Amino acid sequence: MSKKQLKYFDWYGRGGTIKLLFKLGNIDFEDVIVGFDTWNEKKESYGLPLDQLPVLVVDGITLCQTTAIERFAATKAGLLGKCALTDAKGDMLFETISDVRKKISVGLVGKLAAEFPTEPGTFYLKDNTQENKDRRAAAMRENYKKMMNEKCQAFDKILKMIQTNKDFCIGNELTFVDIQLVSLYIFSKDVNVGHDFEKASPLTFKTAMNIINKNPKIKEFVDEFQASGKPCTGLGKLY
Amino acid sequence: MSKKQLKYFDWYGRGGTIKLLFKLGNIDFEDVIVGFDTWNEKKESYGLPLDQLPVLVVDGITLCQTTAIERFAATKAGLLGKCALTDAKGDMLFETISDVRKKISVGLVGKLAAEFPTEPGTFYLKDNTQENKDRRAAAMRENYKKMMNEKCQAFDKILKMIQTNKDFCIGNELTFVDIQLVSLYIFSKDVNVGHDFEKASPLTFKTAMNIINKNPKIKEFVDEFQASGKPCTGLGKLY
Known part of the structure; x- marks a missing residue:
């Protein structure tokens, strides 16, 4: 290796x-x-x-x-590349999740640019006081949560089409997209970029919970990350 | 099949x-x-x-x-899935192209929203006269071209890292990302979403030309599409 x-x-x-x-x-x-x-x-x-x-x-x-x-x-890791159609089903959901997150991020940066001007080409605020950093973090947080809660319903639509076993997105074994749901869950619990995962896409949430709770390695990874107290992004106090 | x-x-x-x-x-x-x-x-x-x-x-x-x-x-088609590292090198370039195009599209829709209001949840203009359609198409065209010309330089940076044979992006045979370059070339020639491909990323342009000119099936496909007179997007008169 x-x-x-x-x-x-x-x-x-x-x-x-x-x-x-x-x-x-x-x-x-x-x-x-x-x-x-x-x-x-x-x-x-x-x-x-x-x-x-x-x-x-x-x-x-x-x-x-x-x-x-x-x-x-x-x-x-053996979670992609075994069957083209299985990968395609997973990619439908993965691309939908990526799309929603990218569109929200790019859209939000544009939306907040007038209110929170940054140094050219960077994400650093011109007014770099802690108070202004906190204000931008709060504005990002509220907008992100609202948009994720609205747009996440698409995840359940796709999952309903491809799922046959409640413990996995596709088929009867772990694939790449299952791991994306684990990360989506971890993000949803973050104070700065969290959203109401269970309410916004209940089927996707339940599946994420099954994936985490029935695989000891994944459970250990999630528990260790959450115990670390580390954030999901550099937003807020870090900038 | x-x-x-x-x-x-x-x-x-x-x-x-x-x-x-x-x-x-x-x-x-x-x-x-x-x-x-x-x-x-x-x-x-x-x-x-x-x-x-x-x-x-x-x-x-x-x-x-x-x-x-x-x-x-x-x-x-046998253009992905043979070697994980080859696919990863190709995905670096593919994701960079996708990123640039998505960021420009999402950013432009936001940027032009105030000047060209649309019916809620659609891309249809509230002022649906041909004159206003043409004005939006012109604004999209100019902004898109300018931003593509600026951001496409990233393609050459990545290609320089991965290319070993001037006729292909990776290795000595056709892969998925080569086909993305063909489509990038076709888009660059479109009146509504075109950009100065050769000037903005000369290495990527030359590689695209080699891919097209040395593969008769690809050449035939490009020639047929260009002869059809079909557009690359629904922008402009179609909306």
Whole structure:
């Protein structure tokens, strides 16, 4: 097995799903935590393809793009790539979740740009006082929650079409999209980007709970993350 | 081989890549053209998972989400799923292209919403005169082109990292992401959503040209589409 190095910030964000996939596949990797306080000054020195994290260094190549890395980890863990139609059913739900989250994020940044101007090309506030940071975090939180609660109903629509066993999204074994539901659950409990998961998409919520509670490795991962007190994003006090 | 039915509008949009993948894999499918003029009244009757096209009906299930369908078609055509690391390298570039296009689209809709108000929940203009349609199309066109020209440089950055043979993105044979470059080229030539592909990302452009010109099936597909005079999107006069 080739040596792998995952570089990411010290929150769940876009690295959490990759770490859970590696755990499920018993795949060793070096977990490199990048400090956010020195990120802006140091990022040039990391040799990143697009100035973005996470990256996975494997076989001498630095892979970027979260979805590319997640798919790689899922394939290595045996949770993707066995059957094209199974993967396609899972991708329907995965793409729907990704779409909703991306549209909300991009839309919110635009919506809040006038009220909370940032330094050009960054997410840093021009008015960088703690009070203004808290105000933006609160505005993001409320808007995100409202939009997720509205748009998450799509997840249940898709899941109803593909599910045949209440313990998994597709078929009778764990696949990549099940792990996405675990991360969706973890995000839903975060104070800054949480939403009413159970109310907004009850079938997806119940399935996530079954996935977590019936797989000891996943349960252990969720419990450990929640006990760590780490946030899901860098929003709020961290910026 | 199971029977497949692809339902989409009569423009390139999100269906073109799927059709090219099926052609390359010699995969038979029924090409069902959905009329855009009656779309709003009839869409309930199509039994679509998310009121969106394209969908692929296969083995009694209606698959939605363009990327899910594209990946399914690419896997069936032998252009994905052979090597996890090859797929990951391709996905880096594919996700970067998707990201840029999605961010521009979502951002533009928000940016132009105040100037061109639409009927709630639709893309139809409240002021539905041809003059106003043309004005919105022009505003979309100019903004889209400007943003694509700026952001496409990321494609060359990624391609430089992964390419070893100028005729393909990865390795020495055709893969899924090569087909994405073909579609990117076709879009770049469209009057409404075109951009200066050669200037904005010269390496990606040259690679796209090599992919098209050295594969007779791809060349035939591109020539046929361009000769058809069909647009790449429903923007402009169609709405």
